[in-house]
Amino acid sequence: MKITLSDRMSNFETLIFSELSNYKKQKIHNGLDIIDLSIGSPDLPPPSFVINELSMHAQNPTQYGYSLTGTKEFYDAVSHYYENSFSISIDAEKEVVMTMGSQDGLVHLPMVLTNPGDIILVPDPGYTAYQAGISLASATPYFMPLKKEKQFLPDLDAIPEEVRIKAKIMILNFPGNPVPTLATKEFFEKVVTFARKYNIVVLHDFAYSELYYDEKPISFLSIDGAREVGIEFNSLSKSFNLAGCRIGYAIGNSFVIEALTRFKSNIDYGVFTPIQKAASLALKQSGHFSGELRQVYKNRRDRLVSGLHEIGWKVESPPASMFLWAKVPDHYTSLSFAYKLIDEAGVVVTPGHAFGQEGEGYVRIALVQDEETLARAVQKIKESNIF
Ligand SMILES: Cc1ncc(COP(=O)(O)O)c(C=O)c1O
Numbered sequence: 001m002k003i004t005l006s007d008r009m010s011n012f013e014t015l016i017f018s019e020l021s022n023y024k025k026q027k028i029h030n031g032l033d034i035i036d037l038s039i040g041s042p043d044l045p046p047p048s049f050v051i052n053e054l055s056m057h058a059q060n061p062t063q064y065g066y067s068l069t070g071t072k073e074f075y076d077a078v079s080h081y082y083e084n085s086f087s088i089s090i091d092a093e094k095e096v097v098m099t100m101g102s103q104d105g106l107v108h109l110p111m112v113l114t115n116p117g118d119i120i121l122v123p124d125p126g127y128t129a130y131q132a133g134i135s136l137a138s139a140t141p142y143f144m145p146l147k148k149e150k151q152f153l154p155d156l157d158a159i160p161e162e163v164r165i166k167a168k169i170m171i172l173n174f175p176g177n178p179v180p181t182l183a184t185k186e187f188f189e190k191v192v193t194f195a196r197k198y199n200i201v202v203l204h205d206f207a208y209s210e211l212y213y214d215e216k217p218i219s220f221l222s223i224d225g226a227r228e229v230g231i232e233f234n235s236l237s238k239s240f241n242l243a244g245c246r247i248g249y250a251i252g253n254s255f256v257i258e259a260l261t262r263f264k265s266n267i268d269y270g271v272f273t274p275i276q277k278a279a280s281l282a283l284k285q286s287g288h289f290s291g292e293l294r295q296v297y298k299n300r301r302d303r304l305v306s307g308l309h310e311i312g313w314k315v316e317s318p319p320a321s322m323f324l325w326a327k328v329p330d331h332y333t334s335l336s337f338a339y340k341l342i343d344e345a346g347v348v349v350t351p352g353h354a355f356g357q358e359g360e361g362y363v364r365i366a367l368v369q370d371e372e373t374l375a376r377a378v379q380k381i382k383e384s385n386i387f
Pocket residue numbers: 040100101102103104127173176177205207234235236237243246247248
């Protein structure tokens with residue numbers, strides 16, 4: 001029998017992350033000491049009170065049916081969290097939908113809002129799942145370059161009129177992955193005006209909302225008129241180290257939330273109820289834990305940035321998120337430099353072009369190892385004499 005794949009599958013090539021991971025495994029197999037700073041998966045545990053809540057409910061045999069949707073308890077907790085953390089009131093009945101990680105919502109929303117050929121405005125470089133969602137919907141991406149000279153914010157004025165007219169969604173992500181930028185209030189206000197004028201739904205990905213070091217990131221929903229034009233995705237993966245639990249949510253425009261809820265009711269059966277209970281508790285008691293988590297990442301950031309500066313790699317210190325977005329030295333591409341770091345220093349980072357054309361010339365370094373390991377990574381780079 002001959003099995004053929006759909007044409008669509010040509011959009012789902014093996015990501016550079018898997019290639020690097022295989023290369024890394026081969027090196028480890030050959031006995032090399034490798035430090036992996038490439039993946040954005042938290043290495044730290046969730047709060048113990050959240051683990052306890054999860055295990056307590058997991059012991060209850062009645063909790064194993066389909067949950068179907070988000071529970072009222074979870075939606076109330078999201079509403080409480082936004083009120084508490086951002087002074088934003090959310091109607092827990094109409095303005096929230098639970099997702100299986102924010103990724104679930106991010107990749108499916110284009111199918112809810114666009115027809116084939118409609119344009120989706122997307123940051124370049126940007127988180128890889130945006131492109132997956134665009135491909136699933138057979139929509140057309142229009143890449144908004146994030147340039148250093150524009151403070152890594154998309155230049156809305158540079159988007160041609162014919163693109164604006166055909167655009168149905170604008171994807172934004174602040175603090176961003178891979179570029180750890182914060183949005184300004186003025187930028188978000190401009191986005192609201194732009195979106196309203198051209199009937200574009202704004203999807204703000206706020207997955208790194210709790211990982212900031214000085215200035216607190218702005219929720220898109222705090223901007224006047226934002227709820228009329230868009231939704232915000234948030235997640236418990238990075239804020240509470242619950243990445244493996246696959247729980248996130250979208251909040252905002254009730255029409256969009258209702259449509260996404262309807263779509264999801266046709267494709268999944270919800271998140272395990274004990275996970276929803278544990279996530280609800282995390283959202284209700286976030287304060288203390290988030291502060292401690294930020295301090296851990298801040299210490300890591302400072303240790304790594306100062307170490308790299310000392311050996312001559314003048315990386316910028318990120319104001320938020322768990323990533324450094326570092327320029328590669330002259331005469332290297334992102335990829336050639338990433339391989340050089342593995343081969344000669346035993347340190348794995350992600351080449352910037354994996355996140356889009358504009359990522360060329362950069363690598364992303366994730367703060368996913370403890371301070372001592374980061375210091376060791378610096379030492380290994382120093383000994384490689386690349387700098
Ligand atoms: C910018 C961004 N958005 C969304 C996600 C997806 O997170 P999750 O599906 O775990 O909520 C990630 C994960 O790395 C991310 O970096």
